[in-house]
Amino acid sequence: MPARPLIELDKVSKSFDGGRSLALREVSLAVEAGAFIALVGASGSGKTTAMKLINRLLEPDGGEVRLEGTPVRSLDAPLLRRRIGYVFQGIGLFPHMTIAENIGITPQLLGWKRAEIDTRVAELLDLVELPRDYAGRLPHALSGGQRQRAGVARAIAARPRVVLMDEPFGALDPITRDALGTAWRAIHDRLGVTTIMVTHDVQEAVLLADRIAVMGGGRILAEDAPGPLLAVRAPPEVATLMAMPRHQAERIGALTAKTAHE
Amino acid sequence: MDDRLAGALGLLPGYAAQHVVLSMTALALGVAISLPLAILASRRPRLRWAALAVASLMQTIPGLALLALFYPLLLAVSALTTRLFGFGVPALGFLPSLLALTIYSMLPILRNGVTALIGVDPAYVEAADGVGMTPRQRLFRVELPLAAPVIMAGIRTAAVWTIGIATLSTAVGQTSLGNFIFSGLQTENWIYVLTGCIAVVILALFVDQMLGLVETGAVRRDGRRIAVGAALLLLGTAAAAAPLLRGSAADYVLGAKNFSEQYILAGLMAERIEDGGHTVTRKEGLGSAVIFRALAGNEIDAYVDYSGTLWSNVMERRDVPPREVMLAELTRFMRERYGVTVLGALGFENAYALAMRRDRAAALGVRTITDLAPLTPRLTLGSDLEFLSRPEWAALKAAYGLAFQQEKSFNPTFMYRAIEDGQVDVISAFSSDGRLAGGTLVVLEDVKRAIPSYDAVILISPKRGNDEALRRALAPLIGAISVEKMRQANFMLDRDTDKASLGEAVRFLAGSLNLPPR
Numbered sequence: 024m025p026a027r028p029l030i031e032l033d034k035v036s037k038s039f040d041g042g043r044s045l046a047l048r049e050v051s052l053a054v055e056a057g058a059f060i061a062l063v064g065a066s067g068s069g070k071t072t073a074m075k076l077i078n079r080l081l082e083p084d085g086g087e088v089r090l091e092g093t094p095v096r097s098l099d100a101p102l103l104r105r106r107i108g109y110v111f112q113g114i115g116l117f118p119h120m121t122i123a124e125n126i127g128i129t130p131q132l133l134g135w136k137r138a139e140i141d142t143r144v145a146e147l148l149d150l151v152e153l154p155r156d157y158a159g160r161l162p163h164a165l166s167g168g169q170r171q172r173a174g175v176a177r178a179i180a181a182r183p184r185v186v187l188m189d190e191p192f193g194a195l196d197p198i199t200r201d202a203l204g205t206a207w208r209a210i211h212d213r214l215g216v217t218t219i220m221v222t223h224d225v226q227e228a229v230l231l232a233d234r235i236a237v238m239g240g241g242r243i244l245a246e247d248a249p250g251p252l253l254a255v256r257a258p259p260e261v262a263t264l265m266a267m268p269r270h271q272a273e274r275i276g277a278l279t280a281k282t283a284h285e
Numbered sequence: 286m287d288d289r290l291a292g293a294l295g296l297l298p299g300y301a302a303q304h305v306v307l308s309m310t311a312l313a314l315g316v317a318i319s320l321p322l323a324i325l326a327s328r329r330p331r332l333r334w335a336a337l338a339v340a341s342l343m344q345t346i347p348g349l350a351l352l353a354l355f356y357p358l359l360l361a362v363s364a365l366t367t368r369l370f371g372f373g374v375p376a377l378g379f380l381p382s383l384l385a386l387t388i389y390s391m392l393p394i395l396r397n398g399v400t401a402l403i404g405v406d407p408a409y410v411e412a413a414d415g416v417g418m419t420p421r422q423r424l425f426r427v428e429l430p431l432a433a434p435v436i437m438a439g440i441r442t443a444a445v446w447t448i449g450i451a452t453l454s455t456a457v458g459q460t461s462l463g464n465f466i467f468s469g470l471q472t473e474n475w476i477y478v479l480t481g482c483i484a485v486v487i488l489a490l491f492v493d494q495m496l497g498l499v500e501t502g503a504v505r506r507d508g509r510r511i512a513v514g515a516a517l518l519l520l521g522t523a524a525a526a527a528p529l530l531r532g533s534a535a536d537y538v539l540g541a542k543n544f545s546e547q548y549i550l551a552g553l554m555a556e557r558i559e560d561g562g563h564t565v566t567r568k569e570g571l572g573s574a575v576i577f578r579a580l581a582g583n584e585i586d587a588y589v590d591y592s593g594t595l596w597s598n599v600m601e602r603r604d605v606p607p608r609e610v611m612l613a614e615l616t617r618f619m620r621e622r623y624g625v626t627v628l629g630a631l632g633f634e635n636a637y638a639l640a641m642r643r644d645r646a647a648a649l650g651v652r653t654i655t656d657l658a659p660l661t662p663r664l665t666l667g668s669d670l671e672f673l674s675r676p677e678w679a680a681l682k683a684a685y686g687l688a689f690q691q692e693k694s695f696n697p698t699f700m701y702r703a704i705e706d707g708q709v710d711v712i713s714a715f716s717s718d719g720r721l722a723g724g725t726l727v728v729l730e731d732v733k734r735a736i737p738s739y740d741a742v743i744l745i746s747p748k749r750g751n752d753e754a755l756r757r758a759l760a761p762l763i764g765a766i767s768v769e770k771m772r773q774a775n776f777m778l779d780r781d782t783d784k785a786s787l788g789e790a791v792r793f794l795a796g797s798l799n800l801p802p803r
Binding site: 078080100101102103104105106109111112113115116117118119128129132133161177 | 408409411412413414415416417418419422426427430431506
């Protein structure tokens with residue numbers, strides 16, 4: 024019998040506007056410890072809603088979310104969230120706190136000692152490759168990419184087992200996005216955390232994740248490793264979405280070959 | 286230095302201290318109430334609507350009216366607490382002023398607070414939740430700091446309003462910089478008015494600048510700026526309030542209504558008490574109805590009122606007994622009903638009287654109202670705005686059979702102009718009015734005593750009824766002030782040119798009385 028999944032979504036449903044718009048329809052998903060899973064899909068597909076149920080930023084109308092077998096509903100929400108890293112869309116660093124204060128916020132909420140927090144912040148700045156003297160700066164003094172590195176550092180500051188990422192690199196330029204994505208994959212492997220990343224960028228999902236859940240209309244349309252998803256004949260919505268990176272790669276390949284030929 | 290300016294500057298520290306303490310306390314209270322209310326209201330739309338509606342409504346009540354409304358309200362509360370707990374609350378002075386100003390300060394703080402809190406970027410609210418803050422931690426660590434600049438702007442607005450409107454608290458017996466403005470307006474002492482205005486402006490600017498420092502500190506997340514602004518504000522308040530600590534509670538509190546004669550008499554009484562080595566504060570510019578209740582409630586220790594006024598307003602009598610009878614009945618009534626001591630009459634009356642130009646009276650051969658009566662169908666009467674609707678006029682008309690060809694109402698200043706120009710032949714005057722001292726006008730004798738007596742009498746509060754020091758200081762004034770002397774003193778303040786200061790008028794009156802040396 025396989026080990027119990029770290030995170031389970033068990034037939035969860037969620038609607039907004041008093042039931043008028045249905046965001047999730049009985050979605051089930053199991054995430055193994057150490058997995059890197061990407062939730063992809065168009066806007067309104069329910070991917071962000073599904074992720075926010077895990078740390079109770081949203082509550083399901085039906086079904087159950089379990090963390091290590093325990094229903095999250097039975098846990099105190101702030102305490103639960105301190106155990107789960109979260110990287111926000113649009114970064115979400117507090118503008119009135121320094122980089123060090125931002126990174127150290129969850130450890131501080133958990134009551135770590137000042138010296139421990141300082142050591143941890145320095146360690147994390149190294150890990151996300153930010154100069155240590157950035158600690159005392161305010162977020163607006165940093166570039167977008169630097170800020171999201173700080174955002175990543177904040178998410179993992181209290182050594183969570185799970186990190187949730189909501190379009191983490193979406194607002195960045197392509198080069199920075201690629202560098203940060205690769206850096207995060209390395210950190211993920213090194214720390215052995217479990218990553219659930221919401222993204223609308225299929226290419227990013229294919230290149231970073233171990234598994235991809237394709238969402239549409241509040242359901243999971245397909246869930247598998249990137250390879251099979253790219254190869255297998257899938258339902259049309261999934262196929263269109265998954266075909267995109269391959270088409271792009273083929274066109275780029277052809278262009279490169281042509282240029283080399285000339 | 287100009288005597289009036291010196292007088293104003295001498296009073297400035299005391300007035301400013303009271304003003305600062307009142308307005309800063311009101312502001313602090315306003316912040317303490319409005320900020321939590323803003324936080325609650327930012328979370329509950331229905332409460333938000335109600336709170337902002339009520340605060341806006343309060344703001345539309347004129348400042349003076351709001352202050353005035355607290356007086357009867359606190360009287361009622363005081364009656365209730367006296368019945369329930371055996372002690373009352375003061376209905377005059379600091380408390381009503383504080384409450385009214387606090388209400389006034391609330392709207393800008395509340396409105397800015399709500400706007401700022403509901404305007405915090407939802408991304409930061411979600412981030413606060415996401416990193417594991419409790420709602421309380423989110424409020425104090427994220428929402429309030431981010432809303433702080435807008436909230437501070439609201440507090441600045443409230444501070445400037447409160448400091449300005451605090452000048453009106455003079456009218457309910459709270460000393461403030463408004464004392465300069467109220468007494469200056471009454472005695473046409475523009476140096477006083479200007480001193481009051483300039484002091485208020487400087488105070489408002491200083492507080493606004495310091496709060497501005499705190500505000501920019503909040504915007505720039507600059508803790509040092511916030512600390513400096515707040516520290517200077519506290520130091521400034523403490524420095525301004527310092528005079529209060531030195532001579533905190535004065536030994537005696539004297540009251541005065543809002544016209545020249547009252548200011549002079551209060552000044553005279555204060556001088557006598559101070560000569561005896563005691564300290565005095567004055568509550569000036571009080572309304573007629575307010576001042577008696579303040580005395581009966583021991584909030585002021587002594588003031589000068591007029592027998593006829595008390596006769597009709599407090600005793601609610603409509604008959605017109607002879608002067609001595611009225612005074613005796615009044616004295617008995619006051620003692621039995623209110624425990625108030627009528628120390629005695631000063632000697633002059635401030636009664637309604639009919640006056641004519643001296644030359645015109647001589648030409649017509651008029652000396653008394655009886656002489657006037659048969660001529661009235663050919664004459665025009667000029668009166669102040671309320672005389673024609675008062676019982677005194679009805680009594681006078683009936684007693685002498687007066688039937689003027691025409692009756693015209695004027696603002697007092699214009700009434701005197703009108704008789705000088707010959708537009709009217711007879712005017713209703715006050716017998717102690719300084720403008721009768723000029724010599725051009727003559728008062729017609731009320732031989733039938735149709736107009737009740739308006740003897741100026743010193744009243745002493747129940748608490749001070751047996752206070753020997755107070756009685757010793759004031760007793761020599763009884764019977765000592767003739768109507769001519771009072772007119773002359775009043776004229777020093779009321780004449781159109783070459784006005785004297787209040788201090789000069791008080792000194793003149795004191796000097797002319799031949800009082801026994803103390």
